[in-house]
Amino acid sequence: MEKETEHTPSLEALIQFHGHLCGGLAFAARVCEKATNELGVQCNHGNDLRAVIETTDACGIDAVQVISGCTSGKGNLTILDYGKHAYTFINRRNGEAVRILRHRDFDLERIDPVVAKLRKTVFSGEATEEERMTFDLRMLKVADVILSMPEEELFTVQRFKTEVFKKTKAFEQAECARCGEMVAVNRLNDKDGERLCIPCSEKRV
Ligand SMILES: [Zn+2]
Ligand SMILES: [Zn+2]
Structure with missing residues:
Protein backbone atom coordinates (compact mmCIF):
# COMPACT_ATOMS: atom_id res chain seq x y z
CA MET A 1 0.00 0.00 0.00
CA THR A 162 -19.67 42.76 14.90
CA GLU A 163 -20.90 43.21 18.43
CA VAL A 164 -19.19 41.12 21.05
CA PHE A 165 -21.44 38.28 22.08
CA LYS A 166 -21.71 37.26 25.67
CA LYS A 167 -22.16 33.64 26.52
CA THR A 168 -25.88 33.04 26.83
CA LYS A 169 -26.75 29.90 28.65
CA ALA A 170 -29.93 29.76 30.65
CA PHE A 171 -29.35 27.98 33.91
CA GLU A 172 -32.67 28.95 35.48
CA GLN A 173 -35.52 26.47 35.07
CA ALA A 174 -39.26 26.64 35.58
CA GLU A 175 -42.18 24.27 35.20
CA CYS A 176 -44.27 24.02 32.03
CA ALA A 177 -47.92 24.65 32.96
CA ARG A 178 -49.14 21.78 30.80
CA CYS A 179 -46.73 18.82 30.95
CA GLY A 180 -45.18 19.79 34.28
CA GLU A 181 -41.63 19.20 33.07
CA MET A 182 -38.80 21.55 34.01
CA VAL A 183 -37.65 23.82 31.18
CA ALA A 184 -34.98 26.52 30.73
CA VAL A 185 -36.87 29.77 31.40
CA ASN A 186 -35.86 31.34 28.10
CA ARG A 187 -37.56 28.47 26.26
CA LEU A 188 -40.96 28.92 27.89
CA ASN A 189 -43.61 30.64 25.78
CA ASP A 190 -46.58 32.58 27.04
CA LYS A 191 -49.78 31.17 25.59
CA ASP A 192 -53.19 32.33 26.78
CA GLY A 193 -51.71 33.28 30.12
CA GLU A 194 -49.89 29.99 30.59
CA ARG A 195 -46.15 29.43 30.43
CA LEU A 196 -45.59 26.46 28.17
CA CYS A 197 -42.61 24.49 26.88
CA ILE A 198 -42.05 24.49 23.12
CA PRO A 199 -43.68 21.10 22.33
CA CYS A 200 -46.72 21.94 24.48
CA SER A 201 -47.12 25.42 22.99
CA GLU A 202 -47.02 23.96 19.48
CA LYS A 203 -49.69 21.36 20.20
CA ARG A 204 -53.09 22.40 18.95
CA VAL A 205 -55.71 21.54 21.54
ZN1 LIG B 1 -16.25 12.95 6.08
ZN1 LIG C 1 -44.79 21.15 28.37
Whole structure:
Protein backbone atom coordinates (compact mmCIF):
# COMPACT_ATOMS: atom_id res chain seq x y z
CA MET A 1 0.00 0.00 0.00
CA GLU A 2 1.10 3.50 -0.78
CA LYS A 3 2.68 5.48 2.03
CA GLU A 4 0.23 7.94 3.49
CA THR A 5 0.91 11.65 3.40
CA GLU A 6 2.06 13.05 6.73
CA HIS A 7 -0.48 15.19 8.52
CA THR A 8 -0.19 17.70 11.33
CA PRO A 9 -1.09 16.52 14.85
CA SER A 10 -4.33 18.53 14.81
CA LEU A 11 -5.36 16.90 11.54
CA GLU A 12 -4.54 13.48 12.96
CA ALA A 13 -6.76 14.20 15.98
CA LEU A 14 -9.48 15.33 13.63
CA ILE A 15 -9.33 12.18 11.49
CA GLN A 16 -9.57 10.12 14.67
CA PHE A 17 -12.67 12.04 15.80
CA HIS A 18 -14.42 12.07 12.43
CA GLY A 19 -13.52 8.51 11.45
CA HIS A 20 -12.02 9.21 8.02
CA LEU A 21 -10.25 11.83 6.00
CA CYS A 22 -12.44 13.30 3.29
CA GLY A 23 -12.81 16.38 1.14
CA GLY A 24 -15.25 18.08 3.49
CA LEU A 25 -12.92 17.64 6.42
CA ALA A 26 -9.90 18.91 4.48
CA PHE A 27 -11.85 21.92 3.25
CA ALA A 28 -13.01 22.93 6.73
CA ALA A 29 -9.51 22.40 8.13
CA ARG A 30 -8.29 25.00 5.62
CA VAL A 31 -11.17 27.30 6.62
CA CYS A 32 -10.28 27.02 10.32
CA GLU A 33 -6.62 27.66 9.62
CA LYS A 34 -7.50 30.77 7.63
CA ALA A 35 -9.99 32.07 10.20
CA THR A 36 -7.74 31.62 13.21
CA ASN A 37 -4.86 33.31 11.37
CA GLU A 38 -7.06 36.20 10.25
CA LEU A 39 -8.42 36.76 13.75
CA GLY A 40 -5.17 36.06 15.55
CA VAL A 41 -6.87 33.56 17.83
CA GLN A 42 -5.14 30.49 19.15
CA CYS A 43 -6.39 27.20 17.66
CA ASN A 44 -7.90 24.34 19.60
CA HIS A 45 -9.13 26.42 22.48
CA GLY A 46 -12.31 28.05 21.37
CA ASN A 47 -12.84 30.22 24.42
CA ASP A 48 -12.30 33.45 22.51
CA LEU A 49 -14.15 32.30 19.42
CA ARG A 50 -17.68 31.86 18.27
CA ALA A 51 -18.51 30.02 15.05
CA VAL A 52 -21.57 29.96 12.81
CA ILE A 53 -21.86 27.29 10.11
CA GLU A 54 -24.55 27.77 7.48
CA THR A 55 -25.05 24.15 6.51
CA THR A 56 -26.16 21.11 8.48
CA ASP A 57 -24.88 18.73 5.86
CA ALA A 58 -21.11 18.74 6.08
CA CYS A 59 -18.30 16.61 7.42
CA GLY A 60 -16.67 20.00 7.98
CA ILE A 61 -18.77 20.63 11.10
CA ASP A 62 -16.57 18.12 12.90
CA ALA A 63 -13.44 19.90 11.69
CA VAL A 64 -14.66 23.20 13.12
CA GLN A 65 -15.33 21.60 16.49
CA VAL A 66 -11.98 19.84 16.77
CA ILE A 67 -9.72 22.51 15.28
CA SER A 68 -11.30 25.77 16.40
CA GLY A 69 -12.63 24.45 19.69
CA CYS A 70 -16.07 25.94 18.98
CA THR A 71 -18.45 23.14 19.89
CA SER A 72 -22.20 22.59 20.21
CA GLY A 73 -21.69 21.54 23.81
CA LYS A 74 -19.90 24.70 24.80
CA GLY A 75 -22.58 26.80 23.15
CA ASN A 76 -20.17 28.75 20.95
CA LEU A 77 -21.13 26.98 17.74
CA THR A 78 -24.35 27.69 15.88
CA ILE A 79 -25.37 25.49 12.97
CA LEU A 80 -27.92 26.98 10.57
CA ASP A 81 -29.72 25.01 7.90
CA TYR A 82 -29.20 27.46 5.03
CA GLY A 83 -27.50 24.99 2.70
CA LYS A 84 -24.50 27.29 2.22
CA HIS A 85 -20.90 26.28 2.68
CA ALA A 86 -20.20 29.39 4.71
CA TYR A 87 -18.30 29.54 7.97
CA THR A 88 -18.22 32.62 10.19
CA PHE A 89 -15.84 33.04 13.09
CA ILE A 90 -16.04 35.86 15.60
CA ASN A 91 -13.35 36.89 18.04
CA ARG A 92 -15.35 37.35 21.22
CA ARG A 93 -12.78 39.68 22.73
CA ASN A 94 -12.95 42.40 20.10
CA GLY A 95 -15.79 41.57 17.70
CA GLU A 96 -13.45 41.06 14.75
CA ALA A 97 -15.12 38.57 12.44
CA VAL A 98 -14.52 36.68 9.25
CA ARG A 99 -16.98 34.90 6.97
CA ILE A 100 -15.44 32.31 4.70
CA LEU A 101 -17.57 31.15 1.80
CA ARG A 102 -16.69 28.23 -0.44
CA HIS A 103 -15.66 29.48 -3.87
CA ARG A 104 -18.52 29.27 -6.35
CA ASP A 105 -16.29 27.40 -8.82
CA PHE A 106 -15.03 24.91 -6.27
CA ASP A 107 -16.11 21.58 -7.67
CA LEU A 108 -15.37 17.99 -6.72
CA GLU A 109 -16.06 17.11 -10.35
CA ARG A 110 -12.95 19.05 -11.35
CA ILE A 111 -10.73 17.56 -8.68
CA ASP A 112 -11.78 13.97 -9.33
CA PRO A 113 -14.75 13.20 -11.59
CA VAL A 114 -14.67 9.53 -10.56
CA VAL A 115 -15.17 10.42 -6.89
CA ALA A 116 -17.88 12.93 -7.79
CA LYS A 117 -19.76 10.22 -9.66
CA LEU A 118 -19.21 7.51 -7.05
CA ARG A 119 -20.32 9.80 -4.25
CA LYS A 120 -23.97 9.51 -5.22
CA THR A 121 -23.81 5.70 -5.32
CA VAL A 122 -21.92 5.48 -2.02
CA PHE A 123 -24.27 7.84 -0.20
CA SER A 124 -27.37 6.09 -1.51
CA GLY A 125 -26.04 2.95 0.18
CA GLU A 126 -26.09 1.04 -3.09
CA ALA A 127 -22.35 0.88 -3.75
CA THR A 128 -20.59 -2.46 -4.04
CA GLU A 129 -17.67 -3.24 -1.74
CA GLU A 130 -15.29 -2.49 -4.60
CA GLU A 131 -16.90 0.86 -5.41
CA ARG A 132 -16.75 1.82 -1.77
CA MET A 133 -13.04 0.98 -1.55
CA THR A 134 -12.25 2.92 -4.71
CA PHE A 135 -14.22 5.84 -3.34
CA ASP A 136 -12.37 5.82 0.00
CA LEU A 137 -8.94 5.61 -1.61
CA ARG A 138 -9.60 8.32 -4.14
CA MET A 139 -11.21 10.52 -1.50
CA LEU A 140 -7.93 10.50 0.43
CA LYS A 141 -6.22 11.93 -2.63
CA VAL A 142 -8.98 14.53 -3.03
CA ALA A 143 -8.40 15.57 0.58
CA ASP A 144 -4.69 15.97 -0.06
CA VAL A 145 -5.39 18.09 -3.13
CA ILE A 146 -7.67 20.34 -1.05
CA LEU A 147 -5.09 20.59 1.73
CA SER A 148 -2.56 22.03 -0.68
CA MET A 149 -4.80 23.98 -3.08
CA PRO A 150 -4.25 27.74 -3.40
CA GLU A 151 -6.59 29.44 -1.01
CA GLU A 152 -8.16 31.72 -3.64
CA GLU A 153 -9.49 28.64 -5.44
CA LEU A 154 -11.04 27.34 -2.25
CA PHE A 155 -12.95 30.23 -0.75
CA THR A 156 -13.61 33.93 -0.54
CA VAL A 157 -12.96 35.78 2.69
CA GLN A 158 -15.00 38.66 4.06
CA ARG A 159 -13.80 40.59 7.09
CA PHE A 160 -16.17 42.57 9.29
CA LYS A 161 -16.70 43.75 12.80
CA THR A 162 -19.67 42.76 14.90
CA GLU A 163 -20.90 43.21 18.43
CA VAL A 164 -19.19 41.12 21.05
CA PHE A 165 -21.44 38.28 22.08
CA LYS A 166 -21.71 37.26 25.67
CA LYS A 167 -22.16 33.64 26.52
CA THR A 168 -25.88 33.04 26.83
CA LYS A 169 -26.75 29.90 28.65
CA ALA A 170 -29.93 29.76 30.65
CA PHE A 171 -29.35 27.98 33.91
CA GLU A 172 -32.67 28.95 35.48
CA GLN A 173 -35.52 26.47 35.07
CA ALA A 174 -39.26 26.64 35.58
CA GLU A 175 -42.18 24.27 35.20
CA CYS A 176 -44.27 24.02 32.03
CA ALA A 177 -47.92 24.65 32.96
CA ARG A 178 -49.14 21.78 30.80
CA CYS A 179 -46.73 18.82 30.95
CA GLY A 180 -45.18 19.79 34.28
CA GLU A 181 -41.63 19.20 33.07
CA MET A 182 -38.80 21.55 34.01
CA VAL A 183 -37.65 23.82 31.18
CA ALA A 184 -34.98 26.52 30.73
CA VAL A 185 -36.87 29.77 31.40
CA ASN A 186 -35.86 31.34 28.10
CA ARG A 187 -37.56 28.47 26.26
CA LEU A 188 -40.96 28.92 27.89
CA ASN A 189 -43.61 30.64 25.78
CA ASP A 190 -46.58 32.58 27.04
CA LYS A 191 -49.78 31.17 25.59
CA ASP A 192 -53.19 32.33 26.78
CA GLY A 193 -51.71 33.28 30.12
CA GLU A 194 -49.89 29.99 30.59
CA ARG A 195 -46.15 29.43 30.43
CA LEU A 196 -45.59 26.46 28.17
CA CYS A 197 -42.61 24.49 26.88
CA ILE A 198 -42.05 24.49 23.12
CA PRO A 199 -43.68 21.10 22.33
CA CYS A 200 -46.72 21.94 24.48
CA SER A 201 -47.12 25.42 22.99
CA GLU A 202 -47.02 23.96 19.48
CA LYS A 203 -49.69 21.36 20.20
CA ARG A 204 -53.09 22.40 18.95
CA VAL A 205 -55.71 21.54 21.54
ZN1 LIG B 1 -16.25 12.95 6.08
ZN1 LIG C 1 -44.79 21.15 28.37
